[in-house]
Amino acid sequence: MTYSPIDRAAAKTPDGVARRIRGLSDRTIAWIFVAPTIFLLLAVNIFPLIWTIRLSFTNFRVNRPNNAVEWVGLRNYERILTDPDVWNTMQATAHFLIWTITLQVLIGFTLAYLINKKFRGNDLWTTIIVFPMMLSPAVVGNFWTFLYQPQIGLFNYVVAFFTGVDPASFSMIGDVHLAPWAIVIADTWMWTPFVMLICLAGLRSIPDSIYEAAECDRASKWRQFWTITIPMALPFLMLAVLFRGIENFKMFDLVVQLTGGGPGNTTTLTSIDLKREAFEKWRTGYSSAYAVILFVTVFGLASIYVKALNKVKER
Amino acid sequence: MRTNLMMTAAAGAILATGMTTAAMADGHATDLTLCWAAWDPANSLIELSKDFEEQSGHTMNFEFVPWTSFADRMLNELNSGGQLCDLMIGDSQWIGGGAENGHYVKLNDFFDANGITMDDFLPATVTGYAEWPKNTPNYYALPAYADVVGWTYRKDWFERPELQVEFMDTYGRALDVPANLAELKDIAEFFQGRDIDGTTVYGAAIYTERGSEGITMGVTNVLYNYGFEYENPDQPYDIDGFVNSAGAVEGLQFYKDLYDVGTPPGSSNWYMGENIDAYRSGQVAMQMNFAFIWPGVEADENVGGGNSGYFPNPAGPAGQFAQLGGQGISVVAYSEKQDAALEYIQWFAQPEVQQRWWDLGGASALRAVVEDPDFATSQPYAQTFLDSMAIVKDFWAEPAYADLLIPMQERMHNFVIAGDGTAQEALDGLVRDWIEVFEDEGKI
Missing domain, CATH: 3.40.190.10 (Periplasmic binding protein-like II)
Structure with a gap:
């Protein structure tokens, strides 16, 4: 007779404990196991969320503990949604999101496609490419600040080398037209390897037999790419877009380090704006409403996206 | 004593x-x-x-x-x-x-x-x-x-005979400590992009930082001297016409002009540390900075030991003040x-x-x-x-000072660095922001 690990664990259970749990149903035992996790989730996630929603209807300010807290209804929401500055930060965030995701997916997939080919030094190149995402965003921000320095920065000199312009004649982080691209370039440099790794996982999950069958059918490489590689890697690509989308929607550290949200408000993303409202202006009620709006936006978009992702996976 | x-x-x-x-x-x-x-x-x-x-x-x-x-x-x-x-x-x-x-x-x-x-x-x-x-x-x-905010300058550069001559020819006066803000801008412009000992140098490092309080601590040194007032001296929290007076508008325009013609490229987010670095490394002829840096300047092997001089914030058309x-x-x-x-x-x-x-x-x-x-x-x-x-x-010291500082940072940076709108629009916008804060605070 063979004993499973569960049987062996049951045999080792002290008699006193065994007697106490003998009468418990499977459902009760399941609850005992999940209860600590549920309690933690409630304490760390759900309660703060409910509390934030409650505060969003008040004029509470955490730096004025002695002031009376008044119920202001939807006034905070109204002020946020009608504030042109908030919409400007939304626009800056949309620009940042769209371009970083587009570039990272295009470059990341291309790199993954190349790395997926067997060649000498493959592992070494993979390690080199992955290096930027191992760094702290604050370090990357600081590092790119130097690269973008008009007088000593390597970036300006590279541009000058190819275009012939004076390197000191333009400032990537000081010019309103260039600064939004400065943060896109730095983020793309840092996070493209992450997209590449996900795409690589997708490409390596495609069985060779499918390509072999296509070869038998005399399908060209181009046709194989569009009818096998892309459709089968698509769920992974979509997953990469989801991860990067959520991450970049809350982007803070890299951009603060690089531009501080400037020049002017050009690179003030919503997360930076929210932080200023919450922890510099200390408008707790207002910033709670702001946070709720952002949460609903991300949650809504992510839900729609996940449904689309599931449909692609089912195909 | x-x-x-x-x-x-x-x-x-x-x-x-x-x-x-x-x-x-x-x-x-x-x-x-x-x-x-x-x-x-x-x-x-x-x-x-x-x-x-x-x-x-x-x-x-x-x-x-x-x-x-x-x-x-x-x-x-x-x-x-x-x-x-x-x-x-x-x-x-x-x-x-x-x-x-x-x-x-x-x-x-x-x-x-x-x-x-x-x-x-x-x-x-x-x-x-x-x-x-x-x-x-x-x-x-x-x-x-x-x-207090004051200025440090490269005395050794100012004293060079060839620069003295060229400055005299250009501006009709000696290259010396500026008597007013207009003269300071002339000097900054004079040094901007100049080759000194084989290095390209620039006019002045001024406060332009966006994230904390930098640009406010810089621009106020000019605004005060052009007639900017925080409020009506006879009626607290009455700010319209004082914050955005004609003099204040002129002063803000001056700060932007100084930034445009006399500061190092890429100095769009500089505060105390960046200004010190630019000065010590020989990039600029002058720097705006708090006085706390002066002992360090004197001790510096490149710019200290008599190579630097110091002067208070120069006067403007409406007087001489400096940011505390x-x-x-x-x-x-x-x-x-x-x-x-x-x-x-x-x-x-x-x-x-x-x-x-x-x-x-x-x-x-x-x-x-x-x-x-x-x-x-x-x-x-x-x-x-x-x-x-x-x-x-000094800037406002109200309990709501942060609420007052942030819009000022935003408005000043938007105009001076990003070149968004006019000086009048920036200060009118600031008045609106500050009135909203004071209304929220129940002060008006």
């Missing part, structure tokens, strides 16, 4: 002996934590405080945070009723919030009981660092570090070691301690120190420091 100092020193020694005996005998040697910004003067304070440790038997710990995150970190600490800091050298603008929100201990009774009088300190520092409401005898801090910096030292109301913290303040207020504070590179606000006949010649920058402290003005 010397006799007074000697007598006070003797009294201080007796007091110190008493303090040590009391602390030791009662077994009340306490671990005190002093919170301040991480900058050069903080190192001097560590050195200075060793005397206090020796005399009192208490141990001093220090929590220093870089300027760019100092307000975030410390205001969080105060707002949450944290007990990390027993003593806080908080920014001058925090005094209103510190007093009204109960973060700081009111020190009037303590001062009275220990013979500390605010008449002994420079009036501007008392108003700026200690009083709330302003111009009332309610004290929540002891002036700890007197500071500096801080007062307060006892945190949430501290459980308030007695020991007060002992520190009592010790710190002594004239000989204040004199040593200045000698170590700190900046005393005690009149006995700064009005000493030898003070003005004690350091190459001492006279400029005195002249600058006599013309200070």
